[in-house]
Amino acid sequence: MxxxxxxxxxxxxxxxxxxxxxxxxxxxxxxxxxxxxxxxxxxxxxxxxxxxxxxxxxxxxxxxxxxxxxxxxxxxxxxxxxxxxxxxENTSLQRQIEVKDSLNWMTRILNTLPEQQRMVLQLRDVEQYEYDEIAEMLDMKPTAIRVALSRARKAVREELIKKHNYGIG
Amino acid sequence: MESVKNIEKLLERYLEAETTVAEEARLQEYFLQEDIPAHLESYRPMFQYFKVAKQERYTKEVPLKPGRNTSYYLRWVSVAAVAVLLVGVYFNQQPLTSSTDQFASLEEEYTPEEIESAQMALAMFSKNFNKGTEGVAYLKEFEKTTNKFLVNE
CATH class of the missing domain: 1.10.1740.10 (RNA polymerase sigma factor, region 2, helix turn helix motif)
Known part of the structure; x- marks a missing residue:
């Protein structure tokens, strides 16, 4: 080739x-x-x-x-x-955007998740893969993926709500 | 635009990981717009983040050393090149040794007398050279005998 x-x-x-x-x-x-x-x-x-x-x-x-x-x-x-x-110190466009507070916060929240949840969330919500594709990539059953994904999404939401309430209160 | 009710329903299913990729795209689109009800505001960073995260690029050059395929190919090409070279050298030498061109040109260039005198000179040289080698032969004999003496002692 x-x-x-x-x-x-x-x-x-x-x-x-x-x-x-x-x-x-x-x-x-x-x-x-x-x-x-x-x-x-x-x-x-x-x-x-x-x-x-x-x-x-x-x-x-x-x-x-x-x-x-x-x-x-x-x-x-x-x-x-x-x-x-x-x-x-990399001031790429990406960085400049990430400096925005809420996005920075998201990165931090995601980094607290267990690796499996991080991967599932990345592959689904960022890359928009279908469940069977993710199943092939991670060698997991689709049901296990849904469970991990649901947990990850809920965890992120919890953190965001906490943060949001701090912001208001 | 999507009604708030719809979005709330979608969010619920989203959190249970029951939405399709298309529905998740609808959610993302919704949260990228400006005015969102206050109680949904906290979701905004999530969907914004997913969008921004997808824009990140691998900016480094893709590092490719020539693969095994190419080097394998190159190795055989070099072997072939050496073979061609050897064959070439061999066939080029053949006509030089076998043809009589050299002698013809020699006779063209020199007069018979010149050649004769050259031959005489060469004959003399070889005669004298042979004398020299005979001398060396004596010398060798001499060395043999001295060695005998040395060994005997």
């Missing part, structure tokens, strides 16, 4: 890989590294890619596994925990 063919396959969903990685790893830099790693792994297996019926789902699963591994090793080695109070 040529590079251009590979890029044609990968380009439509590489942003989704990055966003999932960022949802899990929080820091932009680590998410970029993770995305790069995944794309390189895909490229080195590029002969097999043609035989996968859903490259996107496969890549999402790889990203999920890679990020969960990273998080595990992060918990093992304390040194890396420095990143938990991560701030970056």
């Amino acid at each position: 040529r590079q251009s063919e590979f890029l044609n396959i990968v380009t439509p969903f590489k942003d989704k890989l990055f966003r999932l990685a960022k949802r899990l790893l929080v820091s932009t830099e680590e998410a970029e590294d993770a995305t790069q790693e995944i794309l390189m792994k895909l490229w080195s297996n590029n002969e097999k890619i043609a035989s996968y019926n859903n490259v996107e789902a496969f890549a999402m699963t790889m990203t999920k596994n890679y990020c969960l591994d990273r998080l595990k090793s992060k918990q093992a080695g304390n040194l890396k925990l420095v990143h938990s109070n991560y701030t970056d």
Whole structure:
């Protein structure tokens, strides 16, 4: 497979890989590294890619596994925990928008959710995947996905209502 | 626009994860507009956030080292190139050694006397050279015998 063919396959969903990685790893830099790693792994297996019926789902699963591994090793080695109070100086458009208070608050709320709920919420409410697609990516049953999603949405809402009431009171 | 009642119903189902992707898109659209009833205001950041979050891009270059495919291909091309080179060298040398062009040109360039004198000079050179080698042979014999003495001692 040529590079251009590979890029044609990968380009439509590489942003989704990055966003999932960022949802899990929080820091932009680590998410970029993770995305790069995944794309390189895909490229080195590029002969097999043609035989996968859903490259996107496969890549999402790889990203999920890679990020969960990273998080595990992060918990093992304390040194890396420095990143938990991560701030970056990157003044991309994205950042400027995120500075808006309520959105910033949302990011913080989402980062308190368990990883599984974070992933489900990311894949459904941000990326708008159907349940069976998410089921394939996360290797979960659709009913389990609905349960996790419902919990995640309710948790976010609870926090937002709390915050909203503080704002008024 | 959607009625508040509809939205409330949708939200309820949304929280139970029973809405479809299309219905969730309707909710998002609703919460992106300006005026929202106060009791629904707290949902706004949620749907706004989802929209903004989706705009984030992976801006780095996709890093592609030449894949295994290409390097495999290149390896065989280099092998083929070396083979072609060797064949070329071999066939180019053949005519040089087998043809009589060289001798013809020699006779064209020099007069018979010149060639004869050159041959004489070469013959003399080889004669003397042979003498020298005979001398060296003696020297070798000498060395052999001295070695014998050295070993015997």
